[in-house]
Amino acid sequence: xxxFRLAVTAAALLLSLPATVxxxxxxxIGLAEDPDILDPTMARTYVGRIVFASFCDKLFDIDxxxxxxxxxxxxxxxxxxxxxxxxxLRPGVKFHDGEPLDAEAxxxxxxxxxxxxxxxxxxxxxxxxxxxxxxPLTIKLKLKAPFSPLIAQLTDRAGMMVSxxxxxxxxxxxxxxxxxAGPYKFVERVQQDRMVFEKFADYWNKDNVFIDRIVFLPIxxxxxxxxxxxxxxxxxxxRVLATDIKDVRTDSxxxxxxxxxxxxxxxxxxxxxxxxKGPLSQSAKVRQALDLSLDREAINQVVFNGEFKPGxxxxxxxxxxxxxxxxxxxxxxxxxKALLKEAGVAPPVSVDLMVPKGAETEAVAQxxxxxxxxxxxxxxxxxxxxxxxxxxAEAGEYQAFMLAWSGRIDPDGNSYVFxxxxxxxxxxGWSNKEADKALDDGxxxxxxxxRKAIYEKLAKxxxxxxxxxxxxxxxILIAHTTKLEGYKQMPDGLVRVVGLKLx
Amino acid sequence: xxxxxxxRIVQLIPTLFFVSILIFSLQQLLPGDPALVMAxxxxxxxxxxxxxxxxxxxxxxxxxxxxxxxGVLSGDFGxxxxxxVPVRELIAQKLPVTMQLxxxxxxxxxxxxxxxxxISAVKKxxxxxxxxxxxxxxxxxTPNFWLGIMLIFLFSIQLGWLPASGYVPxxxxxxxxxxxxIMPAFVLGNAIAAILMRHxxxxxxxxxxxxxVRTARAKGLLExxxxxxxxMRNALxxxxxxxxxxLGTLLSGAVLTEQIFSIPGFGKLIVDAVFNRDYAVVQGVVxxxxxxxxxxxxxxxxxxxxxxxxxxA
Numbered sequence: 121x122x123x124f125r126l127a128v129t130a131a132a133l134l135l136s137l138p139a140t141v142x143x144x145x146x147x148x149i150g151l152a153e154d155p156d157i158l159d160p161t162m163a164r165t166y167v168g169r170i171v172f173a174s175f176c177d178k179l180f181d182i183d184x185x186x187x188x189x190x191x192x193x194x195x196x197x198x199x200x201x202x203x204x205x206x207x208x209l210r211p212g213v214k215f216h217d218g219e220p221l222d223a224e225a226x227x228x229x230x231x232x233x234x235x236x237x238x239x240x241x242x243x244x245x246x247x248x249x250x251x252x253x254x255x256p257l258t259i260k261l262k263l264k265a266p267f268s269p270l271i272a273q274l275t276d277r278a279g280m281m282v283s284x285x286x287x288x289x290x291x292x293x294x295x296x297x298x299x300x301a302g303p304y305k306f307v308e309r310v311q312q313d314r315m316v317f318e319k320f321a322d323y324w325n326k327d328n329v330f331i332d333r334i335v336f337l338p339i340x341x342x343x344x345x346x347x348x349x350x351x352x353x354x355x356x357x358x359r360v361l362a363t364d365i366k367d368v369r370t371d372s373x374x375x376x377x378x379x380x381x382x383x384x385x386x387x388x389x390x391x392x393x394x395x396x397k398g399p400l401s402q403s404a405k406v407r408q409a410l411d412l413s414l415d416r417e418a419i420n421q422v423v424f425n426g427e428f429k430p431g432x433x434x435x436x437x438x439x440x441x442x443x444x445x446x447x448x449x450x451x452x453x454x455x456x457k458a459l460l461k462e463a464g465v466a467p468p469v470s471v472d473l474m475v476p477k478g479a480e481t482e483a484v485a486q487x488x489x490x491x492x493x494x495x496x497x498x499x500x501x502x503x504x505x506x507x508x509x510x511x512x513a514e515a516g517e518y519q520a521f522m523l524a525w526s527g528r529i530d531p532d533g534n535s536y537v538f539x540x541x542x543x544x545x546x547x548x549g550w551s552n553k554e555a556d557k558a559l560d561d562g563x564x565x566x567x568x569x570x571r572k573a574i575y576e577k578l579a580k581x582x583x584x585x586x587x588x589x590x591x592x593x594x595x596i597l598i599a600h601t602t603k604l605e606g607y608k609q610m611p612d613g614l615v616r617v618v619g620l621k622l623x
Numbered sequence: 624x625x626x627x628x629x630x631r632i633v634q635l636i637p638t639l640f641f642v643s644i645l646i647f648s649l650q651q652l653l654p655g656d657p658a659l660v661m662a663x664x665x666x667x668x669x670x671x672x673x674x675x676x677x678x679x680x681x682x683x684x685x686x687x688x689x690x691x692x693x694g695v696l697s698g699d700f701g702x703x704x705x706x707x708v709p710v711r712e713l714i715a716q717k718l719p720v721t722m723q724l725x726x727x728x729x730x731x732x733x734x735x736x737x738x739x740x741x742i743s744a745v746k747k748x749x750x751x752x753x754x755x756x757x758x759x760x761x762x763x764x765t766p767n768f769w770l771g772i773m774l775i776f777l778f779s780i781q782l783g784w785l786p787a788s789g790y791v792p793x794x795x796x797x798x799x800x801x802x803x804x805i806m807p808a809f810v811l812g813n814a815i816a817a818i819l820m821r822h823x824x825x826x827x828x829x830x831x832x833x834x835x836v837r838t839a840r841a842k843g844l845l846e847x848x849x850x851x852x853x854x855m856r857n858a859l860x861x862x863x864x865x866x867x868x869x870l871g872t873l874l875s876g877a878v879l880t881e882q883i884f885s886i887p888g889f890g891k892l893i894v895d896a897v898f899n900r901d902y903a904v905v906q907g908v909v910x911x912x913x914x915x916x917x918x919x920x921x922x923x924x925x926x927x928x929x930x931x932x933x934x935x936a
Contacts, residue, residue, distance in 0.1 A: 154895060156705045156706050157705070157706040157707050162707075164661070164662070164664065164665070165664075166664070237673065237677070238670075238673060238674070238677060239670075240662075240665065240667075240670055242667070242669065242670065243665060243667040243669070243670065244665075292707065293707060295706065295707060296707065296708065310716065310887065311706065311708060311713055311716060311887065311892075312717075312887040312891050312892060312895065313789075313790060313885075313887035314789075337789060337885065338885070339788055339789075339885045340882055340885070341882060341883055341885075343772060344772070344775060344787065344788050344883055344884070344885065347772075347775045347776065347779060347780055347787045347788075348779075348786075348787040348788055348789075350780050350787075351775075351779040351780045351783060351786070351787045352783070353779070353786050353787050353788070353789065505654075505655070505898075506660075506898070507654070507655030507656070507659070507660045507898065507899075507900055508654040508655045510655065510656075510659050510660070510666075511654060511655045511656050511659060512654075514659065525664070526664060537665070544665075544666055544667055544668050545665075545666055
């Protein structure tokens with residue numbers, strides 16, 4: 121017993137010794153997943169983009185109102201025929217290895233995105249035919265056809281610049297030690313454990329960088345992530361659960377920063393690939409009836425304490441491209457029943473609803489199921505592991521599929537690949553000539569008013585035909601300690617570290 | 624003895640070969656397509672085709688297997704599709720973490736389980752016995768994730784004594800390292816302690832009723848030395864074997880516990896790899912785990928032979 125007591129005392133003593141005092145300020149960020157490779161050309165995850173924002177600047181960035189603002193570029197100009205985009209670069213920018221960012225480096229970076237084996241940026245830059253150097257600080261992108269979402273693409277990974285010297289040396293292993301032109305430079309990464317970055321002394325905007333180091337720690341469990349924030353082990357966490365919002369708000373040492381996401385949460389309805397040829401795939405009226413059965417506000421209240429934003433289009437109601445002519449409509453069970461009758465369908469209409477595993481999506485599915493039941497739908501929820509659900513969606517082995525999209529700045533990124541005939545993510549198998557034309561026209565037009573008018577036509581068709589039911593838009597939930605000053609949440613969900621101070 | 628050893632080691636080869644085929648074919652049964660997962664949210668068809676080609680996913684399974692075995696035999700386990708890190712490096716990174724956690728857990732299990740078992744056997748039918756039994760039942764039936772979260776709330780949030788999660792390597796700062804692993808080690812050790820306690824108790828009860836213990840008591844030995852010197856030694860042999868087996872299980876990674884405490888060990892590695900369909904990583908980790916398990920078994924066999932020469936035949 122004596123030995124035991126001694127051991128306990130010794131252990132307590134050891135553990136209570138203070139850690140070495142650090143003069144440096146370190147921002148510790150808790151991530152919901154471990155990111156994939158940190159190479160802007162080969163990266164593909166949302167969580168990876170959060171990390172890139174600290175060390176890999178892009179040609180352009182966005183502000184809170186989704187305006188495109190300069191970052192590594194100073195300006196852009198599109199020729200009258202829309203087939204040439206001239207980009208002026210910011211002078212005096214250096215990469216982390218001291219190499220200059222000039223027209224040659226910019227040309228190299230874009231060409232790397234376009235040609236490298238395994239590049240995920242190819243489809244994003246598909247409209248670019250070639251890159252030309254105009255002068256040491258100006259490049260010109262020659263396009264195959266006008267493509268208005270291009271500049272928006274350059275606000276994300278496709279616009280990230282890498283040091284040509286480092287990239288040539290490292291080849292496809294560049295992501296293990298990335299060299300970019302952002303506020304922080306890469307120090308080390310231990311897979312599934314941490315990623316460490318330190319302040320870059322030659323950053324072009326160094327006067328606005330106040331924190332010495334940033335450490336990203338992937339902590340998968342949301343409860344544990346929050347526990348770490350509360351205990352002081354972390355300074356900022358992403359993807360707080362909607363159910364924890366109250367907890368964060370009542371804690372005086374914590375602050376919640378939010379924005380409505382650019383993406384959407386919805387249900388894809390199988391139209392063209394449904395082997396069973398169920399009523400849902402055969403009749404738009406049946407799909408409209410399902411839509412009318414849903415009370416989106418109630419879903420938001422029940423599952424998310426009213427914190428999210430109900431929606432009915434592929435952009436959220438605050439977005440500049442939201443079509444106000446087609447507002448959110450309330451639930452109408454009587455009309456839904458009438459529509460089913462008109463379609464000549466006798467209830468109950470059985471629907472196989474595939475739901476990727478996850479507490480929140482499963483809860484939404486259950487609410488949808490019970491709401492739809494009142495109009496005469498018999499929805500069978502089939503909870504499926506994510507990778508499997510994708511495979512089945514591709515093969516058309518479902519009737520309704522709950523699928524989310526993280527969203528892009530330009531409305532084209534939220535619509536084209538899902539709605540265009542035979543597009544890669546048109547899981548619905550829906551095909552409509554007028555919609556196809558509107559989607560293509562939207563890419564050609566450069567004027568916002570003109571584009572909005574084109575998308576209004578598209579919205580009319582999509583909302584009538586309903587290949588997808590858009591249900592709600594999540595609120596991006598970032599919690600941080602009140603010691604962190606100057607934090608502003610952008611709608612893309614990323615964490616921007618320039619201007620942040622840690623008391 | 625040498626003969627015996629040689630025979631056992633030769634037997635290892637077909638076992639590992641069988642394991643490797645098993646891993647490979649079981650993995651093919653997993654629904655879902657690695658290329659589709661790897662293609663990210665955009666899932667562009669050209670990109671998918673390219674991934675298939677690059678990682679030979681377009682080739683027949685037996686061909687893929689041959690490529691893999693060829694690599695493994697030359698020490699190359701392939702690289703992670705997700706982040707291009709060589710699998711060998713990932714294993715080298717995670718194995719020490721899991722080993723540290725497993726050893727701490729097993730020490731905790733022995734420190735709690737054996738004294739509790741002995742006390743409950745010696746004080747059979749008393750409050751001590753019921754208390755120990757209650758503890759065992761609690762230990763076996765408490766889910767790891769629940770106990771883990773409760774410990775975090777108590778020691779990290781309420782008391783602020785320990786870090787809520789994360790891992791510090793032993794080589795970097797051993798104090799912080801122990802602080803970062805003590806809670807997960809306790810969670811793992813607690814469950815095993817309960818099992819050890821039950822076994823120690825029944826083994827002790829059996830031994831305490833044997834003739835030689837009665838003789839020892841009749842000689843007038845102190846009760847303490849009867850229990851500690853005579854009874855316990857014999858009772859512990861099966862318990863130690865059990866502990867060694869539990870250690871083997873711990874070394875294959877404690878999935879839930881590692882997830883909750885964000886300990887970057889084998890468990891977390893393999894779970895992430897399975898969800899991302901990162902086949903090379905799954906194969907490498909399972910093969911390593913199987914090798915460790917088989918080796919531990921071999922060591923146990925050798926130990927038995929050393930103790931009991933009759934097994935050498």
